[in-house]
Amino acid sequence: MNIAIIGTGYVGLVTGTGLSSFGLNITCVDIDKKKIDLLNGGKLPIYEPQLEDLVENNAKEGRLRFSSDVAGAIRKNDVIFIAVGTPPKEDGSTNLASIENVARTIGENLNAEKLIVNKSTVPVGTADYIKKIIERYSDKNYTVEVASNPEFLREGAAVRDFFHPDRIVLGTESEHALSILMDIYRPLYLLETPFIKTDVHTAELIKYAANCFLATKISFINEMANICDKTGANITDLSKALGLDGRIGKKFLHAGIGFGGSCFPKDVRSLVNQTEKLQYNFRIGKAVLDVNRKQIEIALNKIVAAFDGSLNDKTIALLGVSFKPETDDIRESPAIYLAKGLLENGAKIKMYDPKALENAKAELSSAKLSEDAYDAAKDADAIVLATEWNQFRHLDLSRLKTIMRGKLFFDFRNVYPKNKVAEAGLKYFAIGR
């Protein structure tokens, strides 16, 4: 089977590469010629563990190609996956410009019956809209079906998630489309991955429901952490006890400074926006966003209060700026929001991140870049651990104490045992402990 994947972002690139590992013949296309040149030169436009080797091997074996000829790829392939960006607009609604563009190009180049599979996260009803655009721009009468196959991979764990998904969701209108998709994903089916075969609207909504539920878990545990702070209870023990209830589950119960990234904030906002248009008040979604925004404020207030109300001339060593570990992505990063708050309050920042420093430079132009955690901590008044990269989990605390000017340690991802930090002579602050 010949498959084109339109869009070589996280989703498109990982999906295309993963499917080529199943032995399928894949062409990944993008209108961004720079990205395609990079990929053809053996380089990746994003950082994603394990992906580079996989791309290299599949390209070498001739199953994976990269091209900027979108029209040609549409004409030459039987199945077209759409994996383009659907960024948020100012009002929280979804910007469908790239989707519309792709749909139009598909319409203009439709030269046979094709299955279109949408992987981008899109408002419910978008597959119908894509089909309408294709039909409007096509002068032929070929049948097109637009299926929905939402993606659940996480940045930083995308390759693993591709090969070991919790489930595959297939939203189709016909048995024919379903059988093509089942064939594509057969290697996962053989590994007993659960398949949810449903209609297109349900598949589209499943994606939002999953992200909104996970975001809800995070906002819930962050509120519990804030209540722990008020009552003297301990969020680590509380989370553990909660998570051991099989009905609740252990995952996504880590309190901190909130969720970020290109998905959770955008998707919760989008579902709030979609439901507003349907005259439905998605109360939980709104509360989840509100708690997430406030969590940064609460963390900032902790720092300001520890310095008796003023950060003027204080130097803060910021450890971690990406929205989570194992990625260079800083989109909606809580660490960046916190850093902006610190700067607005008069603090100076020295920051270090294993992968995201380059990206953070533009956002935090007045912050100094450091070479590692110790370089950042040198002469700092406080350390703020904002993103829990593994390499920050075993810092030499006594060494930090010696090189710092002050002795405050804000562990906003609850990584360290309190007494360990205190024993090193540092003053420890966390979230809910």
Ligand code: UGA
């Ligand atoms: C998320 C979902 O987990 C994926 O299933 C989904 O496919 C993806 O969005 C998407 O829609 O494309 P991702 O944004 O890569 O993936 O990141 P996550 O690992 O889910 O983390 C999101 C945020 O939540 C991070 O800022 C992380 O630090 C935060 N988080 C996560 C917490 O604060 N506490 C937790 O317990 C877990």
